[in-house]
Every structure is written in structure tokens, then in C-alpha cells.
Amino acid sequence: MTMPQLGFLGLGTMGAAMARHLLDSGHSIRVWNRTASAADAVVDAGAERAENAGEAIATGLFFSMLSNDDAAEATFTAESLTAAPAGSLHVCHSTLSLAATDRLVEVHRQAGVEYVAAPVLGRANLAASGTLNIVAAGSASAVERAKPYLDILGKRTWVVGAQPRNANLVKIGVNYNLIHALQALAESVTLIERGGVDGETFVEILTDAAFTGAAYTGYGALIARKAYSPPGFTVALGLKDLALTEQAAAAHGVTLPSAPVLRDVFESALADPALAGLDWSAIAEVTRGLVQPD
Structure with missing residues (x-):
């Protein structure tokens, strides 16, 4: 044929x-x-x-x-x-x-x-x-x-x-995650380097431990299903770790452009009694709450 x-x-x-x-x-x-x-x-x-x-x-x-x-x-x-x-x-x-x-x-x-x-x-x-x-x-x-x-x-x-627009919507969403990843890597690598640690060593540690893909499959599934309880790591602990990052950045003279936005999200989640005691991935509900009604 x-x-x-x-x-x-x-x-x-x-x-x-x-x-x-x-x-x-x-x-x-x-x-x-x-x-x-x-x-x-x-x-x-x-x-x-x-x-x-x-x-x-x-x-x-x-x-x-x-x-x-x-x-x-x-x-x-x-x-x-x-x-x-x-x-x-x-x-x-x-x-x-x-x-x-x-x-x-x-x-x-x-x-x-x-x-x-x-x-x-x-x-x-x-x-x-x-x-x-x-x-x-x-x-x-x-x-x-x-x-x-x-x-x-x-x-x-x-x-x-x-x-057909749905296919492009998915591609846009994937690229938005990549954009976030690029910025997160830029901020964390800059912080680590300013502290005197080799950036390549840090990336090797990062990708052998927390970011093998499990963060997306694990936390992605929790967010998609809204399955935030029982918490594996609470919103309050997430904010504590964000604060530690902010403190380390200040000590090394590093500006983290996304940190204020993340702080607002975590503080909004902690101020909501329905979210405060849940897994830290429940910060996703803050963003869901920003969706305008049809």
C-alpha cells in the first residue's frame, strides 16, 4: 500500500x-x-x-x-x-x-x-x-x-x-511549571553559591534526593485530588522553612524575587482555619480560591 x-x-x-x-x-x-x-x-x-x-x-x-x-x-x-x-x-x-x-x-x-x-x-x-x-x-x-x-x-x-485549545492549555501549563522550576533553581543555586557551596554539587544533591520527579508525582497527585489529610508536612512547617530560606538569603545578600509571593500564599493558608492544619501542599487551595467565577 x-x-x-x-x-x-x-x-x-x-x-x-x-x-x-x-x-x-x-x-x-x-x-x-x-x-x-x-x-x-x-x-x-x-x-x-x-x-x-x-x-x-x-x-x-x-x-x-x-x-x-x-x-x-x-x-x-x-x-x-x-x-x-x-x-x-x-x-x-x-x-x-x-x-x-x-x-x-x-x-x-x-x-x-x-x-x-x-x-x-x-x-x-x-x-x-x-x-x-x-x-x-x-x-x-x-x-x-x-x-x-x-x-x-x-x-x-x-x-x-x-x-483543540485544550491541548495548548496543557502545553502552556507544563511550560508554566518549567518557568517556575527555572526561577526556583536560579534562586536556590544563587543562594547556595553565595554561601560558598559549589552549585553543581548542590544540583546533584537536589536531583538525587527531593527532585527525582517524585515531588511532582507525589505532591501533584495530592493537589489534583485535594488529598491534604493526614498531613505529611504541615503548612506551618512549610512557612517555617520559607522563613529559614529568607533569613539565609538576607545573611548572604541574596534577593529571592518569588519569596514574598510565596510568603503571602503560606500566610493566607495559615489564616484559613480550613487549611491551616493540612499538608503544606494545601497552599494550592489559596490559588484555587483566586479563580474568578464563570
């Missing part, structure tokens, strides 16, 4: 690695990038070059990895989508805003093109080896149609609903 030709639009570091992996898996690919030279390496490896976005869209089964909202919306317009044959499917791997995703879904709907949002978790080395995690959302039929290709690109596909 002849495999269909695929289109791939957006050949930055991630997109090029993904397109090359599809090519190496035996698929014929027509590729396009706004800066044509970025496609050279994939074309040299055997892909066909599209002279414009419409030529890649014309394959009827096309994937994209564009850098941002503006790039995606400039590429997939009512005009460019006229190149799509009946029954076309677009699998969009870009990390986009919820509003842009909604607009893209609508322009695709009007063009008669099915749309699956499938942002990826992982870096270019994982894209090259086909071991990404992929978060997908779209109609059940569209996701099912995309799945054989997602299985090539990733080690696991997480389907999170029929609304």
Missing part, C-alpha cells in the same frame, strides 16, 4: 527534526518554510520542496511547527487553505495561545479542513528520535486519523478532549 505524501510547514530546529524523522520512517514529504534556506537540509535528505505554503497544504495531510501565533495565522489563512483538497487534515504542533487556536479552528472549519492541535513536550534530540510526548485535541475522527503519524513522532500521545 502506497503511503500518502505528507506536508510539513515550519522547519526551525524542532520542525526540521520532526520532518526528518517522518522522512526517515519512509514517508514522502513536501516541506515549506518561510525562510526557504531552512528547508535545504531536509530537502537534501529526500524531501520535496514546496515553493509556497499552499503547495504543502495541497497534500491534504499536513503538519506544522511554526514559532508563534503570528506565524501560524499568517500561514493558515482562508486564502492559503483553498489549496487543501476535500477531506484535508492539519495537525498543528505549534504552541499557540488559546485565542489563536480558536481562530485557526474557525478558519479551518470554514475551509472544510479538520484541525488537530498537537503541541509536543521535548527538545530537538527527542524529536529526532521520535520519542516526544505529544498532547493532542480535536474531534475523535481527526485524532484517530492523525494517530499513526503521532505514533511515529512520539513515544506517547495524550488525548485531552475534542476542543
Whole structure:
């Protein structure tokens, strides 16, 4: 059975690695990038070059990895989508805003093109080896149609609903955790270094003990289930440890930008009789309480 030709639009570091992996898996690919030279390496490896976005869209089964909202919306317009044959499917791997995703879904709907949002978790080395995690959302039929290709690109596909915006919401949430991790590492490593301890040694201790991933699987599950009792470590003890951190930072002349925000959260939890005696992960309920009603 002849495999269909695929289109791939957006050949930055991630997109090029993904397109090359599809090519190496035996698929014929027509590729396009706004800066044509970025496609050279994939074309040299055997892909066909599209002279414009419409030529890649014309394959009827096309994937994209564009850098941002503006790039995606400039590429997939009512005009460019006229190149799509009946029954076309677009699998969009870009990390986009919820509003842009909604607009893209609508322009695709009007063009008669099915749309699956499938942002990826992982870096270019994982894209090259086909071991990404992929978060997908779209109609059940569209996701099912995309799945054989997602299985090539990733080690696991997480389907999170029929609304494409949900996939981007999950990716945004994952990246927000990474942003927090970057800042937490920046603050703790700076503090440790100012105290005269080697930063690399500290990171090795940190990742061999508290942060092997267990913090996310353990505390993440407690927060998701709101299972804060019996407490393993109380809110008051958490605030005590935060205070110790603040004191150590002051002693070493280190500013911790997130510490005042964390203090506000812990103090709010302690002031709430329903939370004060629970596990320190119950500080999550302070944030839940900030959600505006629908």
C-alpha cells in the first residue's frame, strides 16, 4: 500500500527534526518554510520542496511547527487553505495561545479542513528520535486519523478532549511549571553559591534526593485530588522553612524575587482555619480560591 505524501510547514530546529524523522520512517514529504534556506537540509535528505505554503497544504495531510501565533495565522489563512483538497487534515504542533487556536479552528472549519492541535513536550534530540510526548485535541475522527503519524513522532500521545485549545492549555501549563522550576533553581543555586557551596554539587544533591520527579508525582497527585489529610508536612512547617530560606538569603545578600509571593500564599493558608492544619501542599487551595467565577 502506497503511503500518502505528507506536508510539513515550519522547519526551525524542532520542525526540521520532526520532518526528518517522518522522512526517515519512509514517508514522502513536501516541506515549506518561510525562510526557504531552512528547508535545504531536509530537502537534501529526500524531501520535496514546496515553493509556497499552499503547495504543502495541497497534500491534504499536513503538519506544522511554526514559532508563534503570528506565524501560524499568517500561514493558515482562508486564502492559503483553498489549496487543501476535500477531506484535508492539519495537525498543528505549534504552541499557540488559546485565542489563536480558536481562530485557526474557525478558519479551518470554514475551509472544510479538520484541525488537530498537537503541541509536543521535548527538545530537538527527542524529536529526532521520535520519542516526544505529544498532547493532542480535536474531534475523535481527526485524532484517530492523525494517530499513526503521532505514533511515529512520539513515544506517547495524550488525548485531552475534542476542543483543540485544550491541548495548548496543557502545553502552556507544563511550560508554566518549567518557568517556575527555572526561577526556583536560579534562586536556590544563587543562594547556595553565595554561601560558598559549589552549585553543581548542590544540583546533584537536589536531583538525587527531593527532585527525582517524585515531588511532582507525589505532591501533584495530592493537589489534583485535594488529598491534604493526614498531613505529611504541615503548612506551618512549610512557612517555617520559607522563613529559614529568607533569613539565609538576607545573611548572604541574596534577593529571592518569588519569596514574598510565596510568603503571602503560606500566610493566607495559615489564616484559613480550613487549611491551616493540612499538608503544606494545601497552599494550592489559596490559588484555587483566586479563580474568578464563570
